[in-house]
Amino acid sequence: MSDLPILKLRAVGKSYGDNRVLKGIDLDVMRGEIVTLIGPSGSGKTTALRCMNFLEAYDEGEVWIKGQLLGYRSAGRTAKDRDSEASIADVRRPISMVFQQFNLWPHMNALDNVATPLVLAKKMSRRDAREKALAALKRVGLEHKADSYPAQLSGGQQQRVGIARALAIEPEVILLDEPTSALDPELVEEVLNVIRSLAQEGMTMVMVTHEMSFAAKISDKVVFMEAGRIVEAGPPAQLFGNTRTPRLQQFLKPWLERSLNVSSEGVAS
Ligand SMILES: Nc1ncnc2c1ncn2[C@@H]1O[C@H](COP(=O)(O)OP(=O)(O)O)[C@@H](O)[C@H]1O
Numbered sequence: 001m002s003d004l005p006i007l008k009l010r011a012v013g014k015s016y017g018d019n020r021v022l023k024g025i026d027l028d029v030m031r032g033e034i035v036t037l038i039g040p041s042g043s044g045k046t047t048a049l050r051c052m053n054f055l056e057a058y059d060e061g062e063v064w065i066k067g068q069l070l071g072y073r074s075a076g077r078t079a080k081d082r083d084s085e086a087s088i089a090d091v092r093r094p095i096s097m098v099f100q101q102f103n104l105w106p107h108m109n110a111l112d113n114v115a116t117p118l119v120l121a122k123k124m125s126r127r128d129a130r131e132k133a134l135a136a137l138k139r140v141g142l143e144h145k146a147d148s149y150p151a152q153l154s155g156g157q158q159q160r161v162g163i164a165r166a167l168a169i170e171p172e173v174i175l176l177d178e179p180t181s182a183l184d185p186e187l188v189e190e191v192l193n194v195i196r197s198l199a200q201e202g203m204t205m206v207m208v209t210h211e212m213s214f215a216a217k218i219s220d221k222v223v224f225m226e227a228g229r230i231v232e233a234g235p236p237a238q239l240f241g242n243t244r245t246p247r248l249q250q251f252l253k254p255w256l257e258r259s260l261n262v263s264s265e266g267v268a269s
């Protein structure tokens, strides 16, 4: 196995008009690694994730996928020369994305939600696509819901269909943007379980999450972002147990207090 990062960001920057929302992000993601991005709302987590597959065009630095430059014809800081859509699609092929709001088509059943991208993007026959889609639904435990429409599924099930759709293209990296934050609390666990099983299978993942306990358990690396920068990054034991920056300490404080309260109430009762 090579030690080339499967996904590499170098000095990645992004501005919306005068608002520079990413200010030079460096990140290496190795095959099989699970990297979680944490940070306050508006710190640029979603933008960073979307730049990793060029759903959003970054305008400084470089994103490399398996050693290939994503989005532009040449590296460097000068004016960016956008690559053709065909080459962008080609470079990003190993990556798929899971969205916060699921982004399912309401007029298609679960099977077709998963199968249709294979027909459109992978030019697969409808029959092969449906077969692959059914296998993907099986991986998330929803083959029995293949005929159900999104409105007939719980939020947790809808997100599991979203994950099946991401899996069906046989990605090498999955990007997940707050996959459980649109869910009622009692539905969070079933989605985390699916993500945990992917982790156990060795899937490479970059995930934005506010589920700190989950992040602490599942991650190889945690990245704390604030105002478009990476403030602190490292293994979970370091970020959660031996926090270096006051800013991260402050960010984690409510979570730490909540976990302590729960245990002291447990002792009291
Ligand atoms: N499409 C957009 N147009 C203009 N500003 C945007 C857009 N998307 C995000 N932003 C701004 O970029 C900043 C970072 O947003 P985002 O990446 O969504 O942060 P996070 O995911 O950490 O909450 C915010 O100030 C947000 O308002």
Ligand SMILES: [Mg+2]
Pocket (backbone or CB within 6 Å): 045, 046, 047
């Ligand atoms: Mg976000």
